[in-house]
Amino acid sequence: MAIDCLVLGAGQEVGKSCAVVTINGKRIMFDCGMHMGYLDHRRYPDFSHVALDGDFSGAIDCIVITHFHLDHVGALPYFTEVCGYRGPIYMTYPTKALAPLMLEDYRKVMVERRGEEEQFTAEHIAECMKKVIAVDLKQTVQVDSELQIRAYYAGHVLGAAMFYAKVGDSALVYTGDYNMTPDRHLGAAQIDRLHLDLLITESTYATTVRDSKYTREREFLIAVHKCVAGGGKVLIPTFALGRAQELCMLLDDYWERMNLNIPIYFSAGLTIQANMYYKMLINWTSQKVKATYVTRNPFDFKNVRNFDRSMINTPGPCVLFATPGMISGGFSLEVFKNWAPSEINLVTLPGYCVAGTIGHKLMSGKPTKIELDKDTEIDVRCQIHQLSFSPHTDAKGIMDLVKFLSPKHVILVHGEKPKMASLKGKIESELGIPCYDPANNENVNVPSTHFVKACASDAFVQSCLSPNFKFSRRNREYECSHQKDSEGVPILQVRDERIAEGIVVMEGNKEAKVINQDELLHVLRRERHEVEFAYCFPAQLSNKNEEPSDTSTDNLQCPYRKCSLLRALLSELSKEFPQVEIQDFGEYVKVESLRVAICLTDECPYRVGGHPLVGCGSVFLCCKWLSRDEQLVWKMISTVRTLDLSLPL
């Protein structure tokens, strides 16, 4: 039994996340993303590795999408509608609601702005989304009789989830993108302590450790406030979903606190509609946001209004959210052209911009002029503020998650190669967990857990559950030397060490049966054969204390004599063996299974080895024991042989 992980995308890179995992014969595709950096065939994962004949429905049991970002869902309509995958697709409710917005937006940009041939149509997106089964967090979904999947909260964006998959006794978690610290509107990732064979985790910030985000939020607010106080306009280019809502909450809250009434605008289009979704999906935000919501929805922004193109050159300060995020075209570029030349205005930039976009140019150095195309040049005099908060976990977060889950193996995806290698080394050395960072189209094979099923008898289960008390006495000498710290510790200590102990019986090819030891003979239809040991040997009785008249062993017939002899033996033995329980039964002394009695028969058959009585005062001790105590008994016998059982009178 093994788990195979074929990385089709996001192997040692960021973009087109896609991993196909085979676990006990079931095949799951985690994420089906596209690469934003390529426009040729490299933008999609190479699906031919999954099924050479193109029968994807037969090759894959289900697809799981972690969140609505295009690098995780972008290739899905292509895979289902063009490649022809017909099986089930799972994603959370918010992802199912928001992914089509992202896909449609992307499709429009591709077709309408860049004039490209479209990879999939609007109908394709709609058809694809119809096949999606929405799941709730922690909902245990039985995909088929063997495959079980479950979503856990991942933070990152609304509806982002980590997915747990289990087939038979093997299980794994694919994290998708996640955030281990809560942000303005989303909570931190949350997962149960699971028994995992494999953890596939993102590693965007494999080496970065971030400080508190509050200082960075504050910097942003102060920059915006300063600008509007000076009568300037703030342009916040952003994607419609996620960051826009977070920043808007931040500003709306700040406006309220500072009693500002400068307008905040949303450029028409996605964002207003997106807010509608956010309002209905408020249960997927952080606990803090949920708690404030009783009747007023926090996504009903008080200070936010719709923006109209005619308002671009209206005088007076304002804040504007406009798409797309990296000023790569569209409305944010139009506004940028108008506002950039004035030094009182401010443009904020997201943490990451793809090369080639205006955002990227602004980030690299402080350009005063930006060439848009051959004929157009923009004077850039406005202030630039770069946002530095990210919805991804940092290296510490990844390490915390790996440590918390303690899987048997870790695979890193969604990161940059050198940084991943460093994190891989850290996981292996610090946590001792084997870790892999496969490149695209590489396969990783790890062993999986398997439990052997057996049928247990009731007697076995009972014996496992019955308490097994162990009593131990504290050493007296120890007590004396450690008088102070041993106070409060009782002399007799009781432990309950339950051990599952039994016998496995396999008959032919039938299921193994686990039974109690006592049941075995019944199963074998045999009788028990007990092996006992017996030994009769003389013990020393020195003469000096003997009364002169009693010179024969006859007086041993007297019960009093016998008793006192045995008692003497007992006291000697307990001196020598303080750890064991020695019981006095009058006729004999018992230690575990050993019974020691005074032997009065002349012809005792167990008196082997020819021991003449040494001196008249000696007696024979007859011992009988079971083989389980043989070590102890032989030790005792050798001790007793050296003893002098003379009675102090």
Place this chain on the structure above:
Amino acid sequence: MKLTCLSRGKGFYFPPCHMLNVCGFRILIDCPLDLSALAVFAPIPPGFSAVQDEEDFGHSVGESDGCESGNEERKNIEKPMDAKALIRSEPWYKTVANLHLWNLSFIDVVLISSPSGMLGLPFLTRAEGFSAKIYVTEAAAKLGKLMMEDLVSMHEEFRQFYGSEELGSPHWMKWEELESLPSAMKEIVLGTDGIELGGWMPLYRVPLSAADIEDCAKKAQKLKYAEVACYNGTINIKPISSGLEIGACNWTIRYPDGTIAFVSSSEFVPSHALEFNYNALRSCDVLIYSDFSSLDILETANKGSNYTAPEDSSTSSDLEELLLHADESSEEMDKLNFICSCAVDAVKAGGSVLIPIGRLGIMLQLLEQISICLESSQHKVPIFVISSVAEELLAYTNIIPEWVCKQRQEKLFSGESLFAHVELLNGERLQVYPAIYSPKLLLHWQEPCIVFCPHWSLRLGPAVHLLRRWHGDEKSLLIWEEGMDSDIALLPFEPKVMKMKVLRCSFLSGIVLKKVQPLIHILQPKFLLPEDFRQQIISPVSDSYSVLHYSVNETLKLPTLKEGSELEITADVISRLHWKNLQEQNLSITRLKGNLVMCDARRRILYSDELPCSNSEPPLLSGALDLQKLLTRLSEMGIGGSLQEGSVTTDGLSDARVLRIDAPSEALLEIRSTSTIISAANEELAFHIRDAVNSILDGT
């Protein structure tokens, strides 16, 4: 597994209550309140119906005093059934009386399957020693909490009227008082068997009711849809939508030896809540079928139908089609449409409409339907929702797409709100107020109007005041549910002179009769546990499952499901086993040692290196000792000896054979059919002989 039915309930508002015993753990399923019993109390102000009558009453008592010869006889005379017979006191609430026969501190788990199944929970959580784990779906917990808060706020009116509570039991609980109640009311108070007085409780805790609710909400563990909760590693509990109400669920309970499916009232094609997911209940070992809420209605409705059990030839897809066929839902739709048209007719005629219906689903659908009807009839009247929790409730229903039916989920995906009331609220056609005396309500009040408000018992809340206002108006309409005795319920509102029209309606709250057999056929349980009085409806159609009937307050014990228990052994334990083959019996045996751990409702043997070392454990020996083999083996080991014929043994029994060893040193073996005694002076020698004996006997 053992099952005890504590109460069979009374339909939607008072679901049944059961106690399960699984693996030694006690599981209570649902803890409802019988709010219909509130009917015995007078609404406030109690003297409303007629001041005149009050005086008459005083007279008649005086007169009767004179006429009757003895006090005893007078006590036995029932009060006449009129408004004066109602108990004038701060109401108490009727819990499941049989539950109080159990020691509450011994309950391990409580499962709440619907918001109304939660109302009695504060009585448990405040009980001394109660420490059970409570599981409830997130949505049911929220809705249940709102219902409790509403109940407390409505009850507050009584408390203000009657002042602080009497010490000890209230006066109406005294035997004389109870004896004098009209028989119909006595039955409500005491139950048909006259034993239910113990079930009455004062509302949550005075004066800390809000704290009771908070405490109860805090103690409950909220589950997501189909989230598996593991209790003690032994029992896996999973809520599956039942379709009855938002957040309402059936349960699957998996323990190491089997799976139990607990089915309460369920709806296949509801038009508000998430559909009954019966597929998740397939192939369980035990199916507890407690959907009887709508039994009475069904029996009358289906008397004529001669439904036959499905033939074996019918495929499961046929059956599923039958199950999902929306007969009953379209019937429900027709009912709602009829109610709407009645309501619109009433407002057209200048009357007002009072709708004290407690079902969230019905209320939300009526809101949608009535607003559409009003719009199409171009009649503008305001719709009011008056309840202390209405605003929160309406807002909440729009943010739980995970718990609404598929067609409403589609609304989420297309960016529309789940229920139409969101738009109605924005357009101000729907107005929501916390109480009837809210200043804003008084400002906007206008008649005729349509009012949705609690409480359906007609004893609490705004409904009482509005009914008093409109009961004499023949143009007004009361839309009210079946289920309560209307004679008693309408007593305070002068039923004889009541001119207001009353439209009584019943709604589907369970599985319709013709779908019961197909459902069971699809689910394929091994055991089916329905309640006894349904014998004629549920009888086994095939041998594939056996039917055991249960009845109220009797414990039903289920036979063991499987012989032996399932066990999982980890690979590292298996790899350490040393197998031994027993040729003649085709058996392989080995000793197993490890830690038994309960995990994910399975028994698992894990390897543990902390186990005390076991080298002292001797092998288990069996069979008879072959002397010739033993001699050969001993001589191989360099031990020489001979059998001694007819030697005397310690106990003098002659069946023993004695083997004397002389080399390397003297030893003796006494061999019987089931035992062997080894006697040697030398430790080493004793060990060697023992090894020889063990190797000949098959040791394990």
